[in-house]
Amino acid sequence: MSFISMNLRHLEYFVVLAEELHFRRSAERLGITQAPLSLAIQALEADLGARLFHRTRREVALTEAGLALLEDARAILARVEHARESVWETVSGDVGRLRVGFTNASSLSPMFPRLIHAYRTRRPKVNISLIELSSARQLEAIGERELDVGLLRAPQAGVPSGLVLTPLYTEPLLLAVQSRHRLAKAKRICLADLRDEPFIAYPRSAGVAVHEQTLALCAKRGFEPNVLQEAQQASTLIGLTATGLGVALVPASLRAITVPGVVFRTLEDEDTCTTLYVAHRYGDANARVAQFVELAHSLQ
Structure with a gap:
């Protein structure tokens, strides 16, 4: 007789x-x-x-076989x-991995460190991995x-x-300029004023959504930006702006990169703004994903 077919309730009673x-x-x-x-x-x-x-009317005692089973029975239970606890923690989102x-x-x-810190505080047993990727590459990786x-x-x-994008917040696109x-x-700046300006931008192949948006906004105004210099990283892009090589359109959050000789100006155009989204697979049963998305919205 194998232990697999043994009734767990019988073991508990034992x-x-x-x-x-x-x-x-x-x-x-x-x-x-x-x-x-x-x-x-x-x-x-x-x-x-x-x-x-051993059973008598006056006492009950373990046999040698009972003594041998007791330790194993406790270990099995x-x-x-x-x-049971591990399954519940996984289903409830308390343990596991979140990429x-x-x-x-x-x-x-400002939202990013608050979100990550809040999630790690609320789900300390979850192994959270942070992976830096462009927007386009993220969509591929989620899929x-x-x-x-x-x-x-x-x-x-x-x-x-198969993917769901939910807006978190919208911020203006600013002009970074020497x-x-x-x-x-200048008292007022419109995007059309940049028609003849050289641009510093992310490479087209990098899959950076702000670069795609910059091209679309300029095309809407009848011109294609003259990209004189490309930069892979936001800090490099701002740093190159300080050289006077060109101007750049960047999300307002990049004002956190302080580089001497660079100023950020607001554009008058109403459509020069960008939205950050939280993305995940449609119908994902991963409780950790649902909790992360819900937390991201609660912090706005």
């Missing part, structure tokens, strides 16, 4: 009776009558082919309880299950099917 060595007290502790307790012990003995207790994608610019927003959730900006081409540039002290 352990309680082995500890109490009294049928009435054991039944009271288990919240049952003595009859089902006796039947359970008899069934367990039949399964194992061994007597587990403990493992079952541990498995979070983020863009370079989103990491500089391919390499990421669970992402903080990104929507691409101009639209969102792949402090000695003619536009640095």
Whole structure:
């Protein structure tokens, strides 16, 4: 007879009776009558082919076989309880892994550190991995299950099917310009005023949504930006602006990058703004994803 087919409830009854060595007290502790307790012990003995207790009218005592089973029975019940707790923690989102994608610019927003700190505080047993990727690459990684959730900006081409993007907050696109540039002290600046300006921008191939948006906004005004210099990182882009090589359109959160000789100016155009989204797979049953998304919205 294998332990796999053994009734776990019978094992539980056995352990309680082995500890109490009294049928009435054991039944009271288990919240049952003595009859089902006796039947359970008899069934367990039949399964194992061994007597587990010496019974007389005055006393109950463990047999040698009962003593041998007691330690294993306690260990089996403990493992079952541990498995039950592990499953519950996983289903409830209290343990496991959460892979979070983020863009370079989103990491500089005040929301980002608050969100990550709050999530880690509320779910300390969850192993959270932070992975820096462009918006386009994040969408691919979420679709391919390499990421669970992402903080990104929507691409101009639209969102792949099977993914959900929910807006978190919208911020203006600012003009980053050298402090000695003619536009640095202009009273009003519109995007159309940048028609003849050289631009510093992210590479088109990098999949940065702000670059795509910049192209679309300029095209709307009848011109294509003259990208004189490309930069992979936000800090490099701002640093190159200080050289006077060109101007750049950046999310307002990049004002956190302080570089001497660079000023940030607001544009008058109403559509020069960008939205940060939280993205995940549609219908994802991962409780950790739902909790992260809910927390992100609660912090706005």
